[in-house]
Amino acid sequence: MNSTKMTWQGAAQIVDIKKAIFWGPWYVAEQRLRNMSKWLVSLISFGLGNPILFLFAIGLGVGSLVDANAGGKAIDGVGYLAFLAPALLAGAAIQAAMDETSFPTLQGFLWEKNFFAMNATHLTPNSIVIGVLIASLIRAALTTLLYEIVLILFSAITWASVLPLFVSAMLAAGAFGAAMLATASKVVDDDGFFAIVGRFVIAPMMLFSGTYFPIASLPIYLQPIGWISPVWHATNLGRVLSYGLPIEPWLFAIHIGYLLSMFVGGSLIAGRIFAKRLDS
């Protein structure tokens, strides 16, 4: 039999409560990152594989067709790949944020109930929400950086646009991640909810947000789909920041304001729903 006498100083001695509360969200993020680390090879493979496939098929395939027919600088005065890159980055960052705020939220509330384990400690519902969002942004950052490496290799973006595009993609990830976290935290029974979100929210959002063509090309009655989509706001912002798409200052402010509002609003709503479910 092993010695089972434990050293025991007591929580009052070993837990620094102020530090534990202050860093609480980061400790939650650590848990999520450790979970993610189990899938690191897959994450990197998808992170590199997706953009390579997209750039070959859409960027080079469709792009060469567009450039051949409309000229090398037909859209916004740049080549099709440069036009497409901000949208692809925003889309990839959103997808990564969604991956980390959708099913892990069901995991936390329904499948493994580890949000309840966290809440049994000093961690509050708000700490958990912020921690999950931090982890989702780290995952989105990894995905975005991998995507940017591939875009650089394909000469789709310049080195100068790496940082601005990273910022716009992260704004998109934060906005969508927070909204998805608030939505997912309402789910009490996993009955294919995310399949519906994928088909009826994500797909239209990608198709009608000026991803593959300027939003102005759409009939006016379809353009509002883009206006409410974080993909369009982030994509347009990325186009401004990367190749200097000329837009009105108020529209620039709206892009940033919309994405930040979605992030803050989604986080606050998620915090309220988490509190309701965890502190009954």
Add this chain to the structure above:
Amino acid sequence: MAEAMIKAVGLTKKFEEFVAVDGINFEVKKGEAFGLLGPNGAGKSTTMRMISATSQRTAGDLHILGKDPNQKGPEIRAHLGVVPQSDNLDRELKVWENLFIYGRYFGLSRAFLKKKVDELLAFAQLEEKRDAKTDSLSGGMKRRLTIARALVSEPEILLLDEPTTGLDPQARHVLWDRLFRLKEQGVTLVITTHYMDEAEQLCDRLIVMDKGRIMAEGSPAELIKQYSSKEVLEVRFGSTKNAEAAQNISGLGDRVEVLPDRILIYTEDGEKVLKQIVKLGFEPVTSLVRRSSLEDVFLRLTGRQLVD
């Protein structure tokens, strides 16, 4: 006199019109193993959630470690260890990682946790499963891991909600042994259970709850002495004959309880009463003389069995 770790006065919890906990009073002293015994729906788990500072009370006063959980929830929770009714381990993580990550929630350093995790694995007899995923653990092992996880921050109070429900007898005994060791180390334990043997084994003092109220309070021995007799004779005459036999033997012993499948006769001498029954011309199909238990206390107090 030992300090009160938990003090509840008129503690009440309502869910709209339903009163789950109805103005209960109790106190838990430092180093004590305190039990909340009662059937499902008695209000034990609701009381436990209020003690664990994750559910706000509707009325009354509650102080844990001298603080009000409605005001200082996170600070109180930082000093508690919680073992929930169903295990909520991280299935993607290895056994040691579950302990490590939980320790990180409390801001404990990696160097401290490296040593602590080994210590807890030894305590929970899970050293060989260190690198296994939790899915591969048996129910008893998962329970021990959940208890070990709750100990990572060296809590002042360990709260255990139905710690052995669903475990086989061997796994229960291993778990009791671990809890005994914690008690020996002076850890304050609060346990909810609907198993009377568990309450008798582990608790220094307990409250018997039913329908949100406290029916009785005391040590297991005190409760048995106060509400039951020294021995109980259990006799079975067959389902069709129990009622008729019960009428004829109702004068024997201190008290007779007729259950659907058997008759219980509370007495100071079970063997003597059994002989009297046979003398009366009733031959039981089976008979058993046993010591009184908390189950009998509960039956006496509520007219119902603990496990329906």
